[in-house]
Amino acid sequence: MELPAGFAEKYSTLMGESEAKDFLASFDQPIQQGFRVNPLKANAVPENVSLNNPTGIPTGYYGHVSGHTPAHTTGVVYNQEPSATYVGAVVDAQPGERILDLCAAPGGKSTQIAAGLQQQGLLMTNEIFAKRAAVLAENMERFGVANAVVLNETPAHLSKQLANFFDKVVVDAPCSGEGMFRKDPDAVQYWTPDYPLECATRQREILTEAVKMVRPGGQLIYSTCTFAPEENEQMMAWVLKSFPDFELVSLPKLPGLEAARPQWANNDPELSKAGRLFPHHMDGEGHFIAKLMRRSSDTNVTHKPARLPRPDANEVKLWQAFEQQHFTQPITAGQSLTVFGAQLYAVPALTPDLGKLKVLRPGLHLGTLKKNRFEPAFALALATHPDQYRPTVALSSAQWAQFVHGDTVTLKKPTENGWTLATINGNGIGFGKVVGQTLKNGYPKGLRFLVKAD
Ligand SMILES: C[S@@+](CC[C@H](N)C(=O)[O-])C[C@H]1O[C@@H](n2cnc3c(N)ncnc32)[C@H](O)[C@@H]1O
Numbered sequence: 287m288e289l290p291a292g293f294a295e296k297y298s299t300l301m302g303e304s305e306a307k308d309f310l311a312s313f314d315q316p317i318q319q320g321f322r323v324n325p326l327k328a329n330a331v332p333e334n335v336s337l338n339n340p341t342g343i344p345t346g347y348y349g350h351v352s353g354h355t356p357a358h359t360t361g362v363v364y365n366q367e368p369s370a371t372y373v374g375a376v377v378d379a380q381p382g383e384r385i386l387d388l389c390a391a392p393g394g395k396s397t398q399i400a401a402g403l404q405q406q407g408l409l410m411t412n413e414i415f416a417k418r419a420a421v422l423a424e425n426m427e428r429f430g431v432a433n434a435v436v437l438n439e440t441p442a443h444l445s446k447q448l449a450n451f452f453d454k455v456v457v458d459a460p461c462s463g464e465g466m467f468r469k470d471p472d473a474v475q476y477w478t479p480d481y482p483l484e485c486a487t488r489q490r491e492i493l494t495e496a497v498k499m500v501r502p503g504g505q506l507i508y509s510t511c512t513f514a515p516e517e518n519e520q521m522m523a524w525v526l527k528s529f530p531d532f533e534l535v536s537l538p539k540l541p542g543l544e545a546a547r548p549q550w551a552n553n554d555p556e557l558s559k560a561g562r563l564f565p566h567h568m569d570g571e572g573h574f575i576a577k578l579m580r581r582s583s584d585t586n587v588t589h590k591p592a593r594l595p596r597p598d599a600n601e602v603k604l605w606q607a608f609e610q611q612h613f614t615q616p617i618t619a620g621q622s623l624t625v626f627g628a629q630l631y632a633v634p635a636l637t638p639d640l641g642k643l644k645v646l647r648p649g650l651h652l653g654t655l656k657k658n659r660f661e662p663a664f665a666l667a668l669a670t671h672p673d674q675y676r677p678t679v680a681l682s683s684a685q686w687a688q689f690v691h692g693d694t695v696t697l698k699k700p701t702e703n704g705w706t707l708a709t710i711n712g713n714g715i716g717f718g719k720v721v722g723q724t725l726k727n728g729y730p731k732g733l734r735f736l737v738k739a740d
Pocket residue numbers: 388389390391392393394395396413414415418440441458459460461488492
């Protein structure tokens with residue numbers, strides 16, 4: 287690979303000739319692809335994929351799963367570069383926590399965090415760019431996440447509204463992307479010797495807001511996919527100096543994860559608590575990960591609960607009638623509901639007042655309120671375990687191909703009429719309305735595709 291001018295020289299100076307030789311040679315090695323399986327789903331083992339997991343991330347494997355497979359369309363897998371899966375492992379989300387993923391699109395870390403939360407607690411997932419935020423929302427839906435609020439905001443707006451709120455704030459920072467050179471040729475084009483410093487300026491701005499949102503005793507997880515010390519060890523040295531109530535904490539021992547290099551910053555030995563992944567030492571791309579703890583203080587933090595537009599009594603009745611008819615147990619008991627236009631959402635229990643923040647999804651999209659009827663949403667289908675819902679219809683592979691193409695599916699025998707959860711390999715793929723032996727297609731128009739024969 288042709289590396290940008292000045293890159294090899296920089297790392298030869300930093301690493302010394304001997305290590306730099308191996309490091310630079312790694313750019314000519316093929317990349318490793320990876321994917322994670324989704325523990326929120328049934329049968330979370332994709333078909334036709336050999337499972338190979340030397341990283342120690344329990345749900346992470348080497349390989350790639352096509353977007354046009356039952357496993358991908360039902361949210362059983364998320365394709366993610368192996369090193370990137372380490373960030374979620376360091377976040378180590380636990381059921382019940384409140385977590386903010388501040389730079390979240392397209393959703394690799396957020397879907398991994400959601401898996402750890404197991405639908406309990408709150409994930410606020412944010413992306414500053416609207417188009418990327420839409421992709422984030424789509425991935426959260428496909429993964430079947432029921433306890434996420436998706437936002438399209440600046441870090442500064444968020445920190446004004448959500449100071450001291452989160453148990454964990456994740457900053458997977460926009461960076462110079464040196465660790466992605468092998469995977470993304472655009473990253474090579476962008477790079478100049480000054481680019482890491484430009485990125486570092488933006489990272490300091492983001493971190494200045496991020497620290498405000500960590501509750502006392504909470505954690506800040508910072509990661510990049512670059513080798514540049516300016517964005518890594520030097521950034522952490524700056525955090526420790528600028529925010530004295532934060533301290534670095536040791537990372538879990540994971541294969542290939544090595545200590546960061548204090549000598550690339552101010553020699554503070556604390557910096558070695560952060561971690562690095564190098565492609566000449568492990569089978570993945572370059573990453574940096576650090577975990578910081580905010581020392582506890584007496585700050586008494588209270589946040590008002592979400593104040594979102596409520597559905598009227600008739601609208602609530604329409605949803606409850608649907609819920610009673612189709613779900614084996616109520617799924618929104620104790621949760622508040624909100625309406626955005628005609629769209630009904632279930633708001634995650636811990637959601638605070640969102641003020642004037644730009645909200646893309648205030649929780650799980652339940653469906654559309656029509657005059658005297660309710661139409662369930664795609665997101666609800668993907669978040670519903672088939673055991674929770676009736677009626678369901680199990681599609682064959684050929685019927686699944688018709689369904690994701692948007693075609694009407696003819697069922698083998700007549701089943702109960704009405705809104706039916708179509709499934710494949712034990713997971714929901716969408717709702718469709720059954721009339722006799724016909725399943726009318728409810729697969730979203732924007733997601734439809736033609737399954738090509740091998
Ligand atoms: C490394 S990517 C995030 C990848 C994501 N966490 C994942 O795992 O899929 C960094 C993200 O930060 C966003 N970003 C760019 N500038 C930003 C800013 N000033 N504040 C917050 N986020 C920003 C980018 O649009 C990008 O989506």
